[in-house]
Amino acid sequence: KQAEENLLRSPICCIMGHVDAGKTKLLDFVRGTNVQEGEAGFITQQIGATYFPAENIRERTKELKADAKLKVPGLLVIDTPGHESFTNLRSRGSGLCDIAILVVDIMDGLKPQTIESLKLLKMRNTEFIIALNKVDRLYGWKTCRNAPIVKAMKQQSKDVQNEFNMKLRQIVTQFMEQGLNTELYYKNREMGETFNMVPTSAISGEGIPDLLLLLVQWTQKTMVEKLTFSNKVQCTVLEVKVIEGHGMTIDVVLVNGVIHEGDQIGPIVTTIRALLTPHPMKELRVKGTYLHHKEIKAAQGIKITAQGLEHAIAGTGLYVVGIDADLEDVKEVAMEDMKSVMSRIDKSGEGVYVQASTLGSLEAFLEYLKSSDVCIPVSGIGIGPVHKKDVMKVSVMLEKKKEYGTILAFDVKVTPEARELAAELGVKIFIDDVIYRLFDQFKAYICNLKE
Numbered sequence: 184k185q186a187e188e189n190l191l192r193s194p195i196c197c198i199m200g201h202v203d204a205g206k207t208k209l210l211d212f213v214r215g216t217n218v219q220e221g222e223a224g225f226i227t228q229q230i231g232a233t234y235f236p237a238e239n240i241r242e243r244t245k246e247l248k249a250d251a252k253l254k255v256p257g258l259l260v261i262d263t264p265g266h267e268s269f270t271n272l273r274s275r276g277s278g279l280c281d282i283a284i285l286v287v288d289i290m291d292g293l294k295p296q297t298i299e300s301l302k303l304l305k306m307r308n309t310e311f312i313i314a315l316n317k318v319d320r321l322y323g324w325k326t327c328r329n330a331p332i333v334k335a336m337k338q339q340s341k342d343v344q345n346e347f348n349m350k351l352r353q354i355v356t357q358f359m360e361q362g363l364n365t366e367l368y369y370k371n372r373e374m375g376e377t378f379n380m381v382p383t384s385a386i387s388g389e390g391i392p393d394l395l396l397l398l399v400q401w402t403q404k405t406m407v408e409k410l411t412f413s414n415k416v417q418c419t420v421l422e423v424k425v426i427e428g429h430g431m432t433i434d435v436v437l438v439n440g441v442i443h444e445g446d447q448i449g450p451i452v453t454t455i456r457a458l459l460t461p462h463p464m465k466e467l468r469v470k471g472t473y474l475h476h477k478e479i480k481a482a483q484g485i486k487i488t489a490q491g492l493e494h495a496i497a498g499t500g501l502y503v504v505g506i507d508a509d510l511e512d513v514k515e516v517a518m519e520d521m522k523s524v525m526s527r528i529d530k531s532g533e534g535v536y537v538q539a540s541t542l543g544s545l546e547a548f549l550e551y552l553k554s555s556d557v558c559i560p561v562s563g564i565g566i567g568p569v570h571k572k573d574v575m576k577v578s579v580m581l582e583k584k585k586e587y588g589t590i591l592a593f594d595v596k597v598t599p600e601a602r603e604l605a606a607e608l609g610v611k612i613f614i615d616d617v618i619y620r621l622f623d624q625f626k627a628y629i630c631n632l633k634e
């Protein structure tokens with residue numbers, strides 16, 4: 184058994200679905216955390232990762248008596264935003280995972296981003312499990328905390344069961360319209376062809392043991408080859424961000440292989456200063472205390488500190504110098520990604536200045552500004568706090584077009600010096616940590632100017 188455990192890496196599971204379906208809340212329930220209530224506007228705007236050790240999964244699923252069946256060291260779960268602006272982050276998450284959970288609010292059924300997520304998963308041929316979340320909202324639901332779903336369902340009145348069956352039928356039909364056969368997992372006789380559904384509640388935990396067990400069993404059963412541990416480092420940058428006390432850092436997902444403190448990494452050639460992870464069952468994207476490691480084995484979500492990380496690009500691969508040969512390939516891919524971000528910048532040189540906390544959120548914000556109903560040109564971009572030098576750059580725009588002498592600061596701080604200079608020069612700075620509220624502020628300002 185021990186030998187087997189060393190052979191398999193942890194599967195990576197991505198959580199996807201429409202905004203407010205309960206993705207983060209489901210993870211909060213399993214983690215025993217409260218990430219969701221700390222989110223600006225109660226929406227997820229960054230991609231995150233959490234490691235669930237096998238012991239925890241074993242503990243959470245023991246009522247289902249499946250103890251001996253766990254062969255993977257744990258599970259790495261990637262949370263994604265459901266808000267329509269963040270297609271880039273959904274795509275990034277779905278590109279990394281071995282399996283996904285598609286969360287559907289049982290009261291609402293399929294929505295635009297459920298369907299968008301479905302398309303991303305189909306495109307990459309990724310297996311997924313559907314969570315029919317918020318069962319506790321069925322009128323008259325009797326709470327059975329943490330109970331396996333069949334047991335919880337037996338406790339419900341005929342009325343609740345009828346309402347459940349009605350909602351279930353509607354959702355099965357909606358999936359059929361998308362070309363997909365679905366069935367409750369405990370009734371599914373065609374695993375693989377018919378997609379499994381697990382009713383869940385992120386508030387009282389019914390169905391959570393089933394969801395965890397199904398995830399682990401399904402990956403172990405069907406993906407042994409894909410999950411076989413390899414020494415070749417496979418690593419993707421999730422986010423590039425400034426963390427107080429650490430400077431510019433990158434959040435990465437190590438998909439395979441081992442990395443060490445002191446490793447030389449590329450394509451931005453630098454040396455890993457520190458390898459940090461949050462505690463197990465804690466979210467990487469939430470600032471907290473970090474554990475230091477000398478080396479880390481896949482799969483894991485890691486925060487790396489090093490010099491020169493401001494040049495790293497979210498979504499691109501990271502390689503370890505001296506281990507991987509195809510340096511040129513990786514460099515090329517990195518360049519492509521950089522080009523795609525830079526292509527969002529207006530060629531005319533006229534437009535607002537956008538500053539964001541992470542490259543991922545910057546991409547999302549640029550995408551949002553480009554969309555037809557918003558359509559605002561951008562002349563410059565940056566990551567991290569707004570400094571005096573940014574204000575200086577923007578002030579040039581005031582002479583060309585007054586309204587573009589503006590900095591849209593998304594989820595970043597503005598230094599007091601920058602604020603002072605902006606007031607002096609007449610540069611407008613709008614700050615918000617919710618993407619559409621920031622745009623609304625700017626829109627109101629433009630309307631005012633025009634009047």
Ligand code: GTP
Pocket residue numbers: 200201202203204205206207208209219225226227263264265266316317318319320383384385386387
């Ligand atoms: P985004 O990340 O913004 O796309 O949303 P999300 O899918 O992560 O949903 P989130 O976890 O933010 O939950 C949205 C709202 O639904 C919150 O108010 C939650 O408390 C609530 N909620 C989530 N799951 C459940 C559930 O199972 N039952 C009930 N009653 N409420 C839930």
Ligand code: MG
Pocket residue numbers: 206207208226227263264265
């Ligand atoms: Mg969320």
Ligand code: NA
Pocket residue numbers: 202203204225226227
């Ligand atoms: Na939300």
